[in-house]
Amino acid sequence: MNCLQKSATKTYAAVRAAQLAGKSIGLVPTMGALHEGHLSLVEASLAECDHTVVSIFVNPTQFGPSEDLASYPHVLEQDLRLLEERGCWLVFAPQADEMYQPGHGTYVDVGSVAVPYEGASRPTHFRGVATVVLKLFQIIPADRAYFGRKDYQQTLVIRKMVSDLNLPVEVRVCPIIREADGLAMSSRNAYLNAEERQRASLLWQSLKLAEQMHAKGQTEVAVIARSMRELLATDELEAEYIAFLAEDTVQEVTHLEGPTVVALAAQVGKTRLIDNHTIG
């Protein structure tokens, strides 16, 4: 496929030349194994930008030592076909040693927004995310960059970095795309066996339950969270956390007042899944 590029300097040169020629650039950073969620980001970029660049890089610095870096799905040929069909202009798919030279030592830390929830479970995760996204923003100086809402806390980390470091890019956050039974699309869903896949749909059911309880007037977070945990337990699922957060923050609320993001993480078999839903 002629739009595949593995070199950071050649990618920068191509993007830069297009910009000097007056073209706007959209970037969709991914780890590959593309699903409809990713493709919805690509569609958003195609609609808003002259050229759409997709990066495909399974970033080692955002995986903890006991996590799934080695088993993370790699299906580059299939990804390239999907992107070509949609009219993607350039795919940047570097090798690990192109992104991290020997002796790499520089990291970006965004502070408090990266500390709880996913940051607590995965202590170096957001440092790795922020660092690689900053690098991608330098290699591909896009006008707009597209992220999925499923990784809610990640979107806050990226927005915080962009704001604090004056990065000249507009961050667009696009809605979660779900399977027919509500399971949020994720490359990690491929790890689930048939039985786990079925149980995983309870995550979305528990988020819908929160929405329904709130719609019927329940505003006590503790009550809603207890019901969610009870629902998850019906199929032996236990949430690592269920957090009710004032929208666009990681500030917990105890009473539902304004828009609130209900975010959760749970282990389904050996696969750790996250999801979230805004209510109120």
Place this chain on the structure above:
Amino acid sequence: MNCLQKSATKTYAAVRAAQLAGKSIGLVPTMGALHEGHLSLVEASLAECDHTVVSIFVNPTQFGPSEDLASYPHVLEQDLRLLEERGCWLVFAPQADEMYQPGHGTYVDVGSVAVPYEGASRPTHFRGVATVVLKLFQIIPADRAYFGRKDYQQTLVIRKMVSDLNLPVEVRVCPIIREADGLAMSSRNAYLNAEERQRASLLWQSLKLAEQMHAKGQTEVAVIARSMRELLATDELEAEYIAFLAEDTVQEVTHLEGPTVVALAAQVGKTRLIDNHTIG
């Protein structure tokens, strides 16, 4: 002066427009109180770039709590006059709250090169330097950026950050500019009283002594360092450190073989000064 700009977004817009019009941009980041050292950087940029941007910002995040942030010289009118005379295109001189919004939490850490020497004396210094320079590189996406060799370790920190984070800027490091008696130019020299100013010239004399001893065949670092300390002691100066470093690194050497940077720091009265000189 019409080239003064205090707004980050307006500065970015001006630089970006110039680049889209095909102009190359040079950036000279400073903390103001400009001396001939700074102006040599401006001259280097003027010679190589279509437009020269100078930033003037006394960056609070690179000062420790007991350091001289409050007393650091501010002479903006004088600085602007000097820059206008030389044909500087734009001066970005933001207020602190333009650079650091309330709740700022993102920092860049470059790792091991920032740890010893200046990093040991000033634990958060290089984190603050790297962060503000990265921010300036985003606000002023220059083709080239100019730094003085006096801050030797700082130049390594900047180069490491630029390399590790794929920043699309060429880093230029320019020679130290010295007073007639050899004292390296520094805005902090203004703190020295007449007696301290005289004693301060011993720093350069000790660096010259190292060069002379090496020229006469001495290769033992311990011997040279002892002689340097003896010379400094003749006027009651004591180096905080004297380091012999393989050029472009913070790796100490014990025998002089290839090009070696002799770097030192010393307190002269209440003023902490640094200097360095390459020998071998």
